[in-house]
Amino acid sequence: MSVQPILSVTELKKTFPDGTRALRGVSLDVMPGEFLVMIGSSGAGKSTFLRCINHLFEPTGGRIVYDGTDISTISGANLRRLRRELGMIFQGYNLVKRLSTIENVLLGRLGYMSSISGALGLYSKQDRERAVELLIRVGLGEQRFKRADQLSGGQQQRVGIARAIAQNARLVLADEPIASLDPKASDTVMSYLHEVTREENITCIVNLHQVDYAKRFADRIIGLKDGEITFIGKPEEVTDEVIRDLYGEKGDQVDE
Amino acid sequence: MSEGVLEYTRKNLIRRRRIARLIIFGFTVAVLVSAHGTGFRIRDLYRGIPNIIQFLTEDLLPPRFSVWRRFLGPTMETIAMSYAGTFLSVVFAAPLGFLAARNVSPSPVVMQVARAIAVFMRTIPPIVWALLLVSIVGIGPFAGTIALGLSGAGMLIKSYADSIEDIDAGQIEAVRATGAGTFAVMMKGVVPQFSPSFVSWSLYRFDLNIRSAAVVGLVGAGGLGFSLSTAVRLFRYQEAAVAILWILGLILAIEFVTAKLRGHLI
Numbered sequence: 001m002s003v004q005p006i007l008s009v010t011e012l013k014k015t016f017p018d019g020t021r022a023l024r025g026v027s028l029d030v031m032p033g034e035f036l037v038m039i040g041s042s043g044a045g046k047s048t049f050l051r052c053i054n055h056l057f058e059p060t061g062g063r064i065v066y067d068g069t070d071i072s073t074i075s076g077a078n079l080r081r082l083r084r085e086l087g088m089i090f091q092g093y094n095l096v097k098r099l100s101t102i103e104n105v106l107l108g109r110l111g112y113m114s115s116i117s118g119a120l121g122l123y124s125k126q127d128r129e130r131a132v133e134l135l136i137r138v139g140l141g142e143q144r145f146k147r148a149d150q151l152s153g154g155q156q157q158r159v160g161i162a163r164a165i166a167q168n169a170r171l172v173l174a175d176e177p178i179a180s181l182d183p184k185a186s187d188t189v190m191s192y193l194h195e196v197t198r199e200e201n202i203t204c205i206v207n208l209h210q211v212d213y214a215k216r217f218a219d220r221i222i223g224l225k226d227g228e229i230t231f232i233g234k235p236e237e238v239t240d241e242v243i244r245d246l247y248g249e250k251g252d253q254v255d256e
Numbered sequence: 257m258s259e260g261v262l263e264y265t266r267k268n269l270i271r272r273r274r275i276a277r278l279i280i281f282g283f284t285v286a287v288l289v290s291a292h293g294t295g296f297r298i299r300d301l302y303r304g305i306p307n308i309i310q311f312l313t314e315d316l317l318p319p320r321f322s323v324w325r326r327f328l329g330p331t332m333e334t335i336a337m338s339y340a341g342t343f344l345s346v347v348f349a350a351p352l353g354f355l356a357a358r359n360v361s362p363s364p365v366v367m368q369v370a371r372a373i374a375v376f377m378r379t380i381p382p383i384v385w386a387l388l389l390v391s392i393v394g395i396g397p398f399a400g401t402i403a404l405g406l407s408g409a410g411m412l413i414k415s416y417a418d419s420i421e422d423i424d425a426g427q428i429e430a431v432r433a434t435g436a437g438t439f440a441v442m443m444k445g446v447v448p449q450f451s452p453s454f455v456s457w458s459l460y461r462f463d464l465n466i467r468s469a470a471v472v473g474l475v476g477a478g479g480l481g482f483s484l485s486t487a488v489r490l491f492r493y494q495e496a497a498v499a500i501l502w503i504l505g506l507i508l509a510i511e512f513v514t515a516k517l518r519g520h521l522i
C-alpha cells in the first residue's frame with residue numbers, strides 16, 4: 001500500500017505577459033505531512049511556484065494535482081473551496097492592519113462562510129473560541145484585542161500562522177516567512193510554524209533564503225534555479241557545491 | 257574645455273531669456289484682448305470707487321441685525337440640504353467608487369463606465385444642476401439637495417476610487433487566499449483599509465456642500481442662498497448683509513465641526 005502524494009506537480013510552467021519565464025517545467029511530488037523547504041536565489045521562481053498552486057497566479061502550462069484532483073485550471077466556487085484548504089503565509093505578513101489580532105485569525109474562517117455572513121463578520125462561537133486557542137498557542141493570547149499593526153513583525157507573522165491553521169489548512173504555503181525578521185524572531189516564527197504544523201499533521205512548503213534554517217527544519221530540500229528544480233534531497237545532502245550551484249560562485253545570497 | 261562650457265551656458269541663458277520675454281509678451285496680449293472683450297476699463301473701475309464706498313457704507317452697512325431671526329430657518333435648510341446632499345452622494349458614490357478602482361473593479365469595461373459617470377457628473381457644476389432641477393422639480397431645497405448630491409457624487413466616485421487604488425494589495429490578497437467570497441474580500445480586505453479616506457472625503461464633501469448650498473440657493477434652490485438672492489432682488493441690502501454674515505459663520509462653524517469629527521474618527 002503506497003501513500004498518495006497530497007500535491008503532485010508535473011511540468012509546471014509560468015510565463016508572465018512580459019515574457020519572463022519564471023517556471024520552465026517544474027515537477028514535484030509532496031507527501032502528506034512533509035515539511036518541505038525550497039531554496040534558491042532571488043528571481044529563481046520560488047514565489048511564483050507557490051502562487052501558482054493556489055492560483056494567485058494562473059499557470060501557463062503543466063499539471064497540478066491536489067489530493068487526487070486536477071486543479072490546474074480550477075476556478076470559481078471550486079477555487080474558493082481549494083483555497084480554504086491551502087493556508088498562505090507571506091513575507092510581509094499581510095494581516096489586515098486595521099482589524100484586531102483576533103479578527104485576523106478569524107479571517108481564516110471566511111472560506112467556510114457564505115460571502116454575506118463573512119462580510120458581516122458573523123463568525124460562529126466555536127470559530128471564536130478556536131481563534132483564541134490558536135493565539136494562545138502561538139504565544140499571543142494576551143494580545144488578541146490589539147490592532148494588528150500594533151504588533152511587532154515576529155508577532156504579526158505568528159498571527160499569520162494562526163490564520164493559516166484556523167483555515168484547517170491541509171497544506172501551508174509559506175513564502176519567505178522570516179525574510180523581514182531579526183534572527184531571534186526568525187527562530188521563534190520558524191519554531192512555531194514547524195511545531196504547529198507537525199502537531200496538526202499539516203503539510204508545509206516553505207520558501208527560504210536562509211540555508212541554515214532550511215537544513216535545521218526541512219524533511220526535504222528543493223533547490224530552484226532559473227525556474228527549474230536542480231536539487232532535491234535530504235538536508236545532509238546539501239553540500240557546499242549544491243549551494244554554490246544554486247546561488248552562484250560568491251554565494252552572496254546566502255544569509256548564514 | 258572651460259571655454260566650451262562658458263559658451264554653452266551663455267547660449268542657454270540667452271535662450272531662456274528669450275523664452276521668458278516671449279511668455280511675458282503673450283500674457284500681456286492676452287490680458288489686453290480679454291479686457292477689451294469684457295469691456296473692462298480701469299477708468300470705470302476708478303470712477304466707480306465712490307459708488308462702491310457709498311454702496312458699502314449706506315446700502316449694505318450697517319447690517320440690519322434685527323432681522324437675524326429670519327435666517328434661522330434658511331440656515332437650518334442649508335444644513336439639511338448639505339447633509340442630505342452628502343448622504344445622497346455617499347450612497348451613490350460608494351459602490352461606484354469600488355467599481356471605478358482598478359485594483360478591485362470586476363472588469364476594465366465596468367471600470368471605464370464608472371469613471372465616465374464620475375467625469376460626467378463632476379464636469380457639470382452644482383449651479384447648472386440646480387438650474388436644471390429647479391425647472392424640473394420647482395423652486396425649493398429639494399432641487400438644491402439633488403443638485404448637491406449629483407455633483408458631489410461625481411467628485412466622491414473619483415476620490416474613493418483613487419483612495420482604494422492606493423491601498424495595500426497584499427492585505428487583499430491574503431483575505432482572498434483564505435477562500436473568502438468576493439463580497440467578504442471587499443468588506444474584510446478592502447473596507448478596513450479604505451475607511452479612513454472614506455470618512456475624510458465624505459466629511460470634506462459635506463464642507464464643500466455648505467458652500468455650494470449658498471450658491472445653488474441663488475438660482476432658487478432653497479436655503480440661505482435663496483434668502484440672500486431674494487433680499488438683493490428687493491434691494492434690501494442691509495438684510496442681505498445679515499445673510500452674508502450667516503453664510504460666513506455657518507461655513508466656519510461647519511469647518512470647525514468636521515475638523516473635530518475627522519480627528520475623532522480617523
Ligand SMILES: Nc1ncnc2c1ncn2[C@@H]1O[C@H](COP(=O)(O)OP(=O)(O)OP(=O)(O)O)[C@@H](O)[C@H]1O
Pocket residue numbers: 016017018020021022040041042043044045046047048049
Ligand atoms: N507579476 C510579474 N510579472 C512579470 N514578471 C514577474 C512577476 N512576478 C515575478 N516575475 C518574475 O518572475 C521571476 C521569478 O520571480 P519570483 O518572485 O518567483 O522569484 P523568487 O524566487 O520568489 O525571488 P525572491 O527570492 O526575490 O522572492 C523573476 O524574474 C521575476 O522578475
Ligand SMILES: [Mg+2]
Pocket residue numbers: 046047048175176
Ligand atoms: Mg519570492
